[in-house]
Amino acid sequence: DQQVKQNSPSLSVQEGRISILNCDYTNSMFDYFLWYKKYPAEGPTFLISISSIKDKNEDGRFTVFLNKSAKHLSLHIVPSQPGDSAVYFCAARTIQGAQKLVFGQGTRLTINP
Amino acid sequence: DAGITQSPRHKVTETGTPVTLRCHQTENHRYMYWYRQDPGHGLRLIHYSYGVKDTDKGEVSDGYSVSRSKTEDFLLTLESATSSQTSVYFCAISDPDSEQFFGPGTRLTVL
Numbered sequence: 001d002q003q004v005k006q007n008s009p010s011l012s013v014q015e016g017r018i019s020i021l022n023c024d025y026t027n028s029m030f031d032y033f034l035w036y037k038k039y040p041a042e043g044p045t046f047l048i049s050i051s052s053i054k055d056k057n058e059d060g061r062f063t064v065f066l067n068k069s070a071k072h073l074s075l076h077i078v079p080s081q082p083g084d085s086a087v088y089f090c091a092a093r094t095i096q097g098a099q100k101l102v103f104g105q106g107t108r109l110t111i112n113p
Numbered sequence: 114d115a116g117i118t119q120s121p122r123h124k125v126t127e128t129g130t131p132v133t134l135r136c137h138q139t140e141n142h143r144y145m146y147w148y149r150q151d152p153g154h155g156l157r158l159i160h161y162s163y164g165v166k167d168t169d170k171g172e173v174s175d176g177y178s179v180s181r182s183k184t185e186d187f188l189l190t191l192e193s194a195t196s197s198q199t200s201v202y203f204c205a206i207s208d209p210d211s212e213q214f215f216g217p218g219t220r221l222t223v224l
Contacts, residue, residue, distance in 0.1 A: 006155075034212060043203050043215030045158070071194055099144050099163075099207060100171065103155035 003027045004092050006104035014112050019077040023090035023109050026071065030092040034101070035064060035075050038087045046090075048075070077109075085111045116140045119216040127224050132191040134219050136204030138184075142214075144207045145187040146171075148151050148177060149200040150218075156203065162187055194223045 005024045013019045017058045021035075031052040036044035050057040050064045050073070057064050077084055087108045091101040116139035125148055126132050136145060144163055148156040148171075158171030160179040168179050176198060178190045201220050205213040 004155075017180060020201075036215075041215050041218070044215070046212040047211060092158075099209065099213075100146075100158055101156075101213065102172075103148075103157070105153055105155040 001073075002105075003030075004090060004102050004104040006088075006090060008106050008107050009105070009111070010069045010108040012110045012112060013080050015082060016079045019080045019084065019109055019111070021075040021077075021088050021090075021109065022070060023075075023104050025073075025092055027092070027094065027102075028071070029094040031095050032093050033064070033066060033073050034091045034093075035062075036089045036103075038089065038106070044089060055093060080109075080111045081107075082111050082113060085109060117204060117206055117214060117218050119202075121218050122217065123220060125222045125224065126194055127180075129193050132194050132221065134189045134204075134221070136187040136189070136206075136216060138187075138205060138206045140214075141184060142206040142208050143184075144209070144213075145181065145188065145205075146205040146213065147177070147189045148203045148205065149173065150203060151200050154170075159189065163223055169171040194221075196223050198224045207212060 034049040035047040037047045038044040048062050066073045066103045087106045089106045118133045118137045130198040146161040150156050157173045162168045162181040181187045204216040207213040
């Protein structure tokens with residue numbers, strides 16, 4: 001029972017263009033969503049988050065959008081840079097979840113020069 | 114970085130042997146977690162701790178046990194390792210209602 005799904009295992013984008021990574025969830029009790037970035041042989045690092053009371057959160061080149069009715073969130077990276085090449089995980093948690101995160105499978109983003 | 118280390122970083126062991134992985138933090142965060150990462154599954158929570166001697170199960174806890182006798186250390190034990198436990202294991206730490214910071218990971222191979 002995959003509560004958080006990233007249906008695209010990989011994505012290739014040209015440098016300077018917009019990268020859009022998508023994530024769907026099934027549990028309507030999720031109230032907080034996060035994106036993590038992971039380079040090979042390193043642990044995931046926190047990128048950006050959004051609360052369910054918002055529909056958009058922006059931090060520099062990174063923007064996360066939340067559509068609660070569709071149970072869908074997306075991460076936009078503009079403009080994409082070579083250093084953005086990594087695996088991106090979306091994650092979600094519930095109020096009652098005691099800080100427990102549920103992760104998607106990850107999307108490998110490759111930025112081409 | 115968040116002051117979190119994992120040891121060992123790599124381990125190869127044989128089926129049936131016990132294995133203990135250590136997570137150490139210098140940040141005094143209340144929560145500590147153990148995840149495993151496998152292709153096609155992302156990261157899955159094994160066990161977590163919400164204080165010294167306070168632990169609870171995660172999504173994939175079968176075959177694993179944990180202990181936390183000090184704030185800074187969280188141990189993950191495989192009592193009798195199996196090949197299905199070959200994975201990359203990540204420890205994470207957090208304060209209440211804040212993001213989790215991850216360690217560098219331990220790659221475990223069970224032959």
